[in-house]
Amino acid sequence: MSARSPASSLLDTVLLKVASRCNLNCDYCYVYHMGDEAWRDQPKRMSMATIRRVAEQLGEVYRAQATPFSVVLHGGEPLLLGAERLTALLKALRAELPHPCGIHVQTNGVLLTDPIIDLLVAYDVGISISIDGPAEIHDGFRKDHLGRGSHAKVLAAIERVLRRADARSLLAGVLAVIDPRSDPRVVYDALKGLGVPGIDVLVRDGNWDRLPFGKASPASLEYGQWLTGLLKAYLADPEPPRIRLLDDLLRLLLGGGSQKEGVGMTDYGILVIEADGQIDKNDTLKVAYPNADRFIASWNVHRDNIRDIMTSDAYQEYHRQQHPAAEDCKRCPELAVCGGGMVAHRWSKSRGFDNPTIFCADQKLLIGAMRSALTERSLLSAEKEVV
């Protein structure tokens, strides 16, 4: 088992919740439908004063840590911010965070019009669009507030970006939430057919007290089987797009590193800034229990300094939380690849975060399938060493 790199106070990803509401009402959303109601207390959009303060503070962090980081415009739906404030935000951020700092937007695509794309081009903003596969799968969950499916609008947005020579390279890819009842081959073909360079897939959120959608028990393998089916399609494809989750796990097995949280033992530093400037932990913690993403002190960019927060005991404790604490994880031969999964998925009321991920059995099945695929190709020996 490899040791996690030393605890660090470096920031590598900042989520800006520039809009606290969404123009879609997806059944599975961790922001609105997992029991946390904090969004109700937030202003609908980030104000100009907060935008200015956020940009100033992030510039200070960048100059102090001298290591580039990424800012992700997030929500809710970030494009609800509107063109005028989006222009001000991007101008302010780019002035403080030049390349190689990354600015991204994670959007449902519905408001991704040509004038908005012009702005993203002007400030070199990477684009990721949420789409779950073909219409019959996507529209089952990703609906507007009147219950109408959003697939056609999202598809049009992806085509709009890909049609533009100046914007095409900004499209990092699409983000798909898994319906474990679906056929992974059908989903893969549909997403690949979009012509995007990358795909990321997300399991449905859950924990030991609230099982994820479609998972019958902690030991059941619905997600592991689905992901193994996706792996099979991916490895057989002569011209595959990227699949971030699978690439991360395979790269670790091959001796490389991972990128995303919840995979491998890479340290990460994620902070969230809410629409009113409040500074929170990783928002995915919301799926454990209401306000699990809050620091005890109510920090805000208007009153507090992000650099001070990052050296606080509370931040260091939050940072340490990403390290798996469960004895089963510490003994597990796959820990260096699995990393204990996402912190939020380890939660139970009785043991806190001191559990393996609720997807432990699924992870083991998937990593085992990857080991077999690498061993069959003589890329990994049976003793689990890279050849």
Add this chain to the structure above:
Amino acid sequence: MSGRRTAQSTDATIDSAALARLIAEVSTPGFPMQAAGYNRTHNRHNR
């Protein structure tokens, strides 16, 4: 436990394009931070 591959071990006969691509990457010093477009795709958040 896994170990880093060397450039010499990249095998053009690997029958999976996805694996061949990953092997090339892990054999490249500095990957992924030096990769083209890194700042557009690097984001640790899982959403």
